[in-house]
Amino acid sequence: MLRDVMAELRAGSDDFLMMILSSPSGAGKTTLCSKLRKEFPALAFSVSHTTRKPRTGELDSREYHFVEEPDFRKLVEEDAFAEWAEVHGNLYGTSLAEIERARQAGSLGILFDIDFQGARQIRARVPEVISVFILPPSMEELERRLRSRASEDEPTVQRRLAKAKLEISNYSMFDYLVVNDDLEKAFERMKSILVAESARRMRKSALAESLLRRGRL
Numbered sequence: 001m002l003r004d005v006m007a008e009l010r011a012g013s014d015d016f017l018m019m020i021l022s023s024p025s026g027a028g029k030t031t032l033c034s035k036l037r038k039e040f041p042a043l044a045f046s047v048s049h050t051t052r053k054p055r056t057g058e059l060d061s062r063e064y065h066f067v068e069e070p071d072f073r074k075l076v077e078e079d080a081f082a083e084w085a086e087v088h089g090n091l092y093g094t095s096l097a098e099i100e101r102a103r104q105a106g107s108l109g110i111l112f113d114i115d116f117q118g119a120r121q122i123r124a125r126v127p128e129v130i131s132v133f134i135l136p137p138s139m140e141e142l143e144r145r146l147r148s149r150a151s152e153d154e155p156t157v158q159r160r161l162a163k164a165k166l167e168i169s170n171y172s173m174f175d176y177l178v179v180n181d182d183l184e185k186a187f188e189r190m191k192s193i194l195v196a197e198s199a200r201r202m203r204k205s206a207l208a209e210s211l212l213r214r215g216r217l
């Protein structure tokens with residue numbers, strides 16, 4: 001049943017927006033995501049499953065569904081994920097149930113904060129998905145932001161910096177590149193993308209057709 005969700009999304013091409021936000025760790029994706037969620041409350045946020053331990057201030061089922069690895073592997077076996085990947089030594093996945101919940105709730109769409117491996121998998125299943133990659137203005141600034149977050153120890157910072165180049169090298173798979181130099185400007189760019197994407201012909205053609213059916217224009 002849940003597996004049908006992706007097929008339905010592909011076939012429907014309806015006005016349910018699916019947007020992926022990716023970036024190297026520290027570029028500001030979480031910050032931009034939470035600003036978008038505030039501005040567009042009708043947009044659901046996909047709460048991923050992860051085997052990573054919660055950081056200070058993170059709540060189960062708010063930032064992530066925090067699970068142990070055997071439970072995560074069981075969900076993989078049950079085909080419960082739209083995508084999943086190993087990122088920075090932990091497992092992360094987007095459950096099909098999360099997407100279905102957002103659709104059932106009548107949300108405007110759903111926002112995925114996932115890495116490039118997950119973006120590739122979702123794009124393969126739902127080509128209409130909108131994908132945005134956030135770039136830092138420079139590698140120096142990326143390092144500064146990673147350190148300023150102060151939630152990770154030095155080896156973690158080093159590991160994430162080393163991985164940043166690999167992540168950036170996948171930029172060409174994304175529809176949009178947004179440079180997060182000034183936060184407010186980057187946010188304006190993100191909002192423009194959402195507004196423009198929601199006006200795409202394929203999302204509004206059902207309305208146009210129903211207007212044609214109903215009367216003389």
Ligand code: ADP
Nearest residue numbers: 025026027028029030031145149180181182183
């Ligand atoms: P990510 O989710 O991509 O790992 P975060 O959103 O956690 O990154 O941001 C990393 C750090 O950089 C945070 O401390 C955040 O407040 C800061 N930050 C985000 N965007 C900007 C910006 N445009 N200018 C300066 N600092 C920023």
Ligand code: 5GP
Nearest residue numbers: 048084085087092093094113114115117118
């Ligand atoms: P963090 O541990 O800092 O919250 O996230 C680390 C990385 O994992 C980020 O790049 C984030 O986008 C990615 N991530 C979070 N959830 C998922 C998910 O469900 N699937 C995939 N593929 N990546 C995810």
